[in-house]
Amino acid sequence: MPTSAIATGLVDYELPAAEMPAQLIAYAVHAFGRPARPDSVPAPKTESALKKIFVLLRAQTGHDFSLYKPSTIHRRIERRMAVNQIDALDNYVKYLQQTPAEVEALFRDLLIGVTNFFRDPAAFQALEDQIIPQLFAGKRADAVIRVWSTGCSTGEEAYSLAILLQERMEVLKQSYTVQVFATDIDSRAIATARAGLYPASIAADLTPERLARFFTAEPGGGGYRIHKGIRDMLVFSEQDLIKDPLFSKLDLISCRNLLIYLGASLQKKLIPLFHFALNPGGLLFLGTSENVGEFGDLFGELDRKAKLFQRKPDALGAQRATLGRFVPPLTAIRAALPRSVDRTPFPVKLPLRELTEQALLQQVVPAGALVNGQGDILYLHGRTGMYLELAPGEVGINNILKMARDGLRFELSTALHKAASSQETVRYPGLRVKTNGHVTTVNLSVQPLASNPIVPPETLEVPLYLVILEEASAVAPAQAEQTALATSEKVGAGGTAIEARIAALQHELRAKDEYIQSTREELESSTEELKSSNEEMQSVNEELQSTNEELETSKEELQSVNEELATVNAELQAKVADLSRANDDMNNLLAGTGIGTVFVDHQLRILRFTPAVSTIINLIRADVGRPVGHIVSNLVGYDALVADTQAVLDTLIPKELEVQTTVGPWYTLRIQPYRTQENVIEGAVITFVDITEKKRIEAALEQARAAQG
Secondary structure, eight states: OHHHHHHTTOOSOOOOGGGHHHHHHHHHHHHHSSOOOOOOOOOHHHHHHHHHHHHHHHHHHSOOOTTBOHHHHHHHHHHHHHHTTOOOHHHHHHHHHHOHHHHHHHHHHHOOOOOOTTOSHHHHHHIIIIIHHHHHTTOOTTOEEEEEESSOTTSHHHHHHHHHHHHHHHHHTOOOEEEEEEEESOHHHHHHHHHTEEOGGGGGTSOHHHHHHHEEEOGGGOOEEEOHHHHTTEEEEEOOTTTSOOOOSEEEEEEOSSGGGBOHHHHHHHHHHHHHHEEEEEEEEEOTTOOOTTOTTTEEEEETTTTEEEEOOOSSGGGGGGGGGGSOOGGGHHHHSOGGGOOOSOOBSSOHHHHHHHHHTTSOOSEEEEEETTOBEEEEEEOOTTTBOOOSSOOOSOBHHHHBOTTTHHHHHHHHHHHHHHOSOEEEEEEEEEETTEEEEEEEEEEEGGGOTTSOGGGBSSOEEEEEEEEGGGSOHHHHHHHHHHHHHHHOTTOOHHHHHHHHHHHHHHHHHHHHHHHHHHHHHHHHHHHHHHHHHHHHHHHHHHHHHHHHHHHHHHHHHHHHHHHHHHHHHHHHHHHHHHHHHHHHHHHHHTOEEEEEOTTOBEEEEOGGGGGTBOOOGGGTTSBGGGSOBOBSSOOOHHHHHHHHHHHOOOEEEEEEBTTSOEEEEEEEEEEOTTOOEEEEEEEEEEOHHHHHHHHHHHHHHHHHO
16 A cells, blocks of 8 residues: 555655654644735745746756746645745755755646546536537548647546547547647656556546446456547647647647636736637637636637637737737726716715805805716705706606706706816806796806815815806896896897897807817716726726636645545555455454464453453453453463463563363463564464364373283
8 A cells, every 4th residue: 555655646755654643743733833824925035035946946847837826836835845844935945956856846746737537517518519519510521620638637638528529520420530639747647648547436527328438447446448549539748838839720729727827927928829829710618717818809708607719810910919008007097996986965074954055155046056076966955946857757866967957958067067177166147948938047157165165175075066046137237237238249239139049049059069068078088987997897807817716726726635635545445445354364264273362462461362262261352451360261270371471471482381171172372472573572372272182092092002011
């Protein structure tokens, strides 16, 4: 069992059994006895140590891990530090420099080779139903189907793809040339994949039909070997995606649970490379927590849940690399989001009535309203029914722009927008508002509440505006006279009614232009806000994707540890079975010989005995653990069993004598030291060999001699 466990390459310590408890306790204290360190940005000293580790790995293994996820790298390094009982990262760097074998061990730990046949059955079912038939659609009989399985580990996933392809060819009853390229940076995993020999536990991942069709059971329960027909479809090779050339003209790329170990920058380099390697319309199969990210223009989504994507034509081409310069930094987006999206109807600290009335007291106003930047009414003052009416439909937050009557709506929207932009009072005098079947001349003004001297700025959480509505007839005579004079100047002394109408239409047209301009500015502002919100959502999506990948990585690591434990557990179960079988054999051997045997320890306590000794010494199962001197024997004239056994333990010289029981049989009593395989004395063995027949023959011979004499 130990040799088999060591051969798996999963063993951290190779120690004598006596030293194992202390090592396990030391490892547990070192790995789990310290409080978890919070995730933080690595200090410069830590970054320097990590760079040295990457250099050592690259120099010895030829692989660069500097672009892998830092969190994964840290966890695996901490595990190796715990195994080697090293507390400081700098000390571990020195240990790596002095111990090339540890560099190799760290390299193996960084390669989390978790895989099995048809992993994620739902995803493979979608692949079988949607993608595999598409690969053969429209292909001639002499066509070549090229598939690439990246990060194939020990080959289970690559063989799963080959099985699906073979099953599809059997359905079509045509023989295509199928090439499945399977690559990984782990040479040991590739060697296992090339052999195509897997343990018996794969039966849990395969249907009985596939297991019988595509695998052959090895003699003696040695596992299952893949059929030669499937094996010949695959080409295994050691390859590093970061530096080695890619395969090309591919119909399908399976890259499952590899991107989750790579940093974002490396992921963004690999997705366009996969696009380049695929044929037009080629397919990409990713892991459950992986995505194409920002490259939605390169791959179309076929099945979101199964992570199946199809290659699109690249419309941007070589200009793709320059796009990043035009994207604003995402870190400042959250701070740039406008507060105007807040639709809370009560955003102020002072009571709304007090706040509004304090502002209106500065001027004699019969009607007015307090609104926010979107026109939502927070408070109404006076008789506003002549100018506002409820809009039809469901009543929610009343908006003054929707409630404004004809002749007031456009100018009110423009005035509110201008006041919000300039934070100054905006006035529109002489508006003709339709009220209850006739027209009323109204003077409109919109005043930012923050500009009112009696309202402390700190009382406002969001900008508020005071909308004041006055009938033109209530204006002071001087102001009315000025308004009439201005109107007469526009119309002219000898103006006619037509010219007055034209002047009114021109005034209305200008108001419409201002309203359209205001609407355009609002639209542009809304577009900018939506753009900003979209970029914020993209940022949040990337963060969630990163978190999801991190969780998937942790799941992979836990599954790897679980597989290691399962391997060790299987070895232990095999050992227990062997031990149980050997114990049964020994018990049957001792019982079958008919030799009475008693095993005692240094204190002469009974450890084990055979059934045959029960007729000589009165022993039952409950006597195990009792001193042998406490047991009543059936021996005639012999009571020195305890003394003789102690003498053998003291001198290590075996003792032999003949004894007789009370019922007549004779036995040869032998007392010998009990020796272990390490030649350590652990007690004594007392045996009773039946010599009754020998004694009878000797007595007969004596009688014969006496008769002859």
